[in-house]
Amino acid sequence: MVSIKDIARRAGVSISTVSYALNGNPKVTEETSKRILAVAKELNYVPNAAARTLKKRETRIIGAFLTTFEGAFYGKLLQGMKEEMNKRGYDLVICSGTQSHRMLPEGILDGAIILDRLFSDEELLLHANRGHKLVVLDRELKHDNIVQVLLDNKAGATFAMEYLIRNGHQKLYAVTGPEGSFDSEQRLGAARQTVERGGPLITYKEIPGNFDKASGEAAALRIISEYDGPVGVFCLNDEMAIGMYQALRGTPYRVGEHIHVVGFDHIDITDYVQPRMATIDYSERRWGAVAAEQLIKLVEGDSSAQHERIYVGLVEGESVGPASAGM
Amino acid sequence: MVSIKDIARRAGVSISTVSYALNGNPKVTEETSKRILAVAKELNYVPNAAARTLKKRETRIIGAFLTTFEGAFYGKLLQGMKEEMNKRGYDLVICSGTQSHRMLPEGILDGAIILDRLFSDEELLLHANRGHKLVVLDRELKHDNIVQVLLDNKAGATFAMEYLIRNGHQKLYAVTGPEGSFDSEQRLGAARQTVERGGPLITYKEIPGNFDKASGEAAALRIISEYDGPVGVFCLNDEMAIGMYQALRGTPYRVGEHIHVVGFDHIDITDYVQPRMATIDYSERRWGAVAAEQLIKLVEGDSSAQHERIYVGLVEGESVGPASAGM
DNA sequence: TTGTATGCGTTATCAA
C-alpha cells in the first residue's frame, strides 16, 4: 500500500506538504503541487479511507436500510436517492438485516435512510441520541436528528375512496396491507374517515391483505362470494389490485362493471392491464431525492432540514365505472 | 464519543487491558473483564470502525455492484449473498454507479461481487492487481484475485433449443438480449450450435431484443408478420417472453399452438401465465450464496477458492407443444 | 495478569 509518506519521500518534500497538495490547499506552490500530484499518480496513490475518517469523522457514505432485498424493491426510490447523493458528493449503499445496523454507530455511515419496520423506533431513537442523522420513510418519529419524508397516504386514500363514491358506489371494500405497516394504517384511517363523511347509505367492509398478489386474489374470492350488486374496492396497493384482476379473469365478474377497483402506487403494469386501472400516483424517484436532500442537510448541519410530504394524485381508469353499470 | 480511553479511566485500568477485555482475550482476569464490560455497556461504548480498520486492515464489509437499482433487481440473488455473508460474520452492502467504485481501493470494502457491465474489465484488473478480491458474475476474467461464478448459460440455451426441436419445430427464432450482455452472448452461442447440430431442415432467425417486456412485444409483432406455420421461439429471458404473451393476446395467434415459447430465468410469473411457460430454471439464491462463499474464501486467503458454475434445468410448460398443433 | 509504548495513514496546528 502506498501512503503519503511514500509520496513525500519520492517527491522530496514532507508529508504535510503532500497532504496539502492532494487536498488542493493553495498554500503550496503550483510547482510543488504539480510535482507531488505527478508522483501520486505515478505511484497509483489512493487515500486510505480509514485514516481519513479517523481524523475527519466523516465517510461521505449514506446507508439506506431495507427490510429485504427480495420482492418489490423500490428501485426508482433508491435510484432517486442515489442520484441526489452523488450530485452532492455522497455515496449511497443499500443495507438489509439487523447485523448491518452496526454500520451506523461504528461510524461507517454519515447518516441513514430508513425504510424497514424491523428497525425499531427504540433503536432509531438510540442512534439519534448518539448524534446520528436519520431520515425515516416508514413512520412518524420526533427527534432533532430525525427527519420524516412521508408519502401523503391520507390524501391518496381519500382521493381513492371519493372517486368510488363519486361514481355512485355505496357498497365499498378496502383490502388492507399487513399489520404494522405504516402506509397501510394511514391509508386505512383516511378511508374510514371518507366513508363516514359519505353518508348513511354506504356500507363498508375491510378485508385483511398483505400487499401481495395472493392476498388480492383471496380478497376477490371473498367479494365474489358475497356479491349482490356492483361494489367499489380500494386495494391499498396495486399489487393486490393486480391479484384481484387475475382472480376475476376466469369468472363472470368484470372489473369496472361489477367489481370497481382502485389501487395505490401506480406501478407500471397498471397502465397496461385491461381495463386500465385507476390508482394513486406519486413520484418514487422524487421521494428518494427529497429524502436524500433532507438527510444531507441534517448531516451538514443545515438547519433548514425539515419534515417533507410527498404529494400524490389520482389516476383515473376504466377499472372504475358508474355503479349503475353492473346492475 | 466514548473510546476505550474513557472506559479505561472509569474502570481504573489501562487502555490495553480494556482492549483485551473487549476482544475476549483470555489474558485478562474474569474479574477485570467483567468490570470492564460492565463499564463499556454503561457508557454505551461502540468501537470505532475507522480506528479498528486502520489497525487491522479489514472492515468485514463486502460490496455488491449493480448497474442500477431499477428494473429487475436480482432480489433473491442478493438475499442469498447476504445470508451467506452474515453467517460468516460479514456485512453486505449494495452499490451502484461509477462514483461508488472508490470504496474498493480506499479500503472500505474487503471485497466485491460484480454484476455490472459498466464496471470495465480494465478497472477490475486494476483493482485485482492492487490486491483486492473480486467475484465476477457477468464475465470471464482471469486473475489470481478474481473468481468467476457463472450461470451455465450454454447448458440452459441448449436445453431450450433442444426442447423446441424435440417437439418437432423447424422454424426457430431466438430473441436476444442487449449487445454486450455476457449472458445473452453465451446463450446465443449455444443456441446457434444447437441449431447447427439440428440438421439442414431447420431455419433459424435472430431478433434483437433488450431483455425487457417491450422488446418481447416487438419480437412478437415481427414473428406474426412473417408467420406461415408454427414456430418455436427461444426468448433469452422470461421478461421478453412475457412481453410476447401480452402482444399475442389480442391476435389470433396462440402461445403453445402457433407460437411456441421458451424463456430463461424461471421468474415467478411464468408459473401463473396461461399457458404455463417453459423456461430455464436455476436457483438465484444459490448463485448468490456460492458467490459469497467464494469471495470470503478469497478474502480470507483460503486457497480452495475457485471458479464455480451454477447449474440450470429445463422447466417444461404448455407454451411449447408439438409443431403439428398449429398446422 | 496488567501497563507502557508504538504505529496504522491522515489532517491540522504551529513553528520555521
Next chain:
DNA sequence: TTGATAACGCATACAA
C-alpha cells in the same frame, strides 16, 4: 511556502 509534530481510536509487542 514548507516542515515537524501531535492527534484521531484501536491493537498489540513487549516490559513489568
